[in-house]
Amino acid sequence: MNLGNKQGTNMLETTKCPTCDRINEVLTRVGDRWSMLVIISLSEYGTRRFNELKRSLGISQRMLSLTLKKLERDGLVNRVYHQTIPPKVEYSLTEMGNSLREPVNALGSWALKNLEKIDEAREQYDLVRESS
Amino acid sequence: MNLGNKQGTNMLETTKCPTCDRINEVLTRVGDRWSMLVIISLSEYGTRRFNELKRSLGISQRMLSLTLKKLERDGLVNRVYHQTIPPKVEYSLTEMGNSLREPVNALGSWALKNLEKIDEAREQYDLVRESS
DNA sequence: CTGTATCCGTGTGGATACTG
DNA sequence: CAGTATCCACACGGATACAG
Numbered sequence: 001m002n003l004g005n006k007q008g009t010n011m012l013e014t015t016k017c018p019t020c021d022r023i024n025e026v027l028t029r030v031g032d033r034w035s036m037l038v039i040i041s042l043s044e045y046g047t048r049r050f051n052e053l054k055r056s057l058g059i060s061q062r063m064l065s066l067t068l069k070k071l072e073r074d075g076l077v078n079r080v081y082h083q084t085i086p087p088k089v090e091y092s093l094t095e096m097g098n099s100l101r102e103p104v105n106a107l108g109s110w111a112l113k114n115l116e117k118i119d120e121a122r123e124q125y126d127l128v129r130e131s132s
Numbered sequence: 133m134n135l136g137n138k139q140g141t142n143m144l145e146t147t148k149c150p151t152c153d154r155i156n157e158v159l160t161r162v163g164d165r166w167s168m169l170v171i172i173s174l175s176e177y178g179t180r181r182f183n184e185l186k187r188s189l190g191i192s193q194r195m196l197s198l199t200l201k202k203l204e205r206d207g208l209v210n211r212v213y214h215q216t217i218p219p220k221v222e223y224s225l226t227e228m229g230n231s232l233r234e235p236v237n238a239l240g241s242w243a244l245k246n247l248e249k250i251d252e253a254r255e256q257y258d259l260v261r262e263s264s
Numbered sequence: 265c266t267g268t269a270t271c272c273g274t275g276t277g278g279a280t281a282c283t284g
Numbered sequence: 285c286a287g288t289a290t291c292c293a294c295a296c297g298g299a300t301a302c303a304g
């Protein structure tokens with residue numbers, strides 16, 4: 001997992017905030033872009049097939065496969081295999097996965113409201129420094 | 133930025149969900165572990181100095197420097213330089229940064245509630261497959 | 265259709281040394 | 285104290301080929 005660093009951090013000064021440790025943990029689990037996006041997509045559609053997710057998210061086959069496996073392992077996503085020809089696999093959120101919708105959507109709403117402001121802030125910031 | 137991939141994604145089938153695009157954007161901005169942790173820490177303490185953040189987060193000097201600069205550029209964090217000896221720099225959240233507290237804390241709360249469940253799910257998952 | 269395996273470029277991030 | 289600069293290892297992730 002290798003979180004944080006050890007640089008001079010002898011055990012005498014372990015003053016980490018406990019909350020941060022937890023956040024840290026959760027982010028290493030569901031905090032990556034692809035996990036979030038898969039969860040969003042499943043929360044919107046309820047059930048999606050492998051290639052539906054792949055196309056709608058613009059994710060590579062490899063990363064989708066890895067992401068789904070990870071989410072399944074974490075108990076956030078259900079995988080149902082229909083052994084037909086051609087094969088059909090349906091993914092959906094588990095109960096726990098569904099409970100993630102609210103906080104994730106909260107983040108999404110914040111994004112919608114503030115992305116423009118961030119862009120402005122960047123322009124402003126860059127403008128000030130480019131007179132170097 | 134290079135998000136997504138082009139693999140067979142000719143422009144005829146651009147069926148991406150709009151929400152995902154936004155989430156994608158926000159995650160590329162404030163979604164990384166260090167940004168989140170810095171925001172959490174600042175939201176708890178109000179104001180923190182460089183080395184306070186460094187120690188409490190277990191982050192390397194390099195990454196903290198980069199992260200803070202990025203957050204400042206995005207208009208989420210204020211940087212106040214006190215030209216004393218030794219120098220003293222204080223970081224705090226901007227108004228926009230503060231508005232991020234709620235969604236981020238929501239995610240944090242979810243984490244606290246569900247990390248244990250995730251661990252259990254993993255154990256269960258691994259248990260089932262290790263009989264290979 | 266639903267994946268797995270391999271290759272490999274790029275970015276992330278720690279370690280270390282140095283500056284004001 | 286508050287950074288910057290350099291080096292370098294490793295993980296992330298796309299491209300491609302192949303399999304069930």
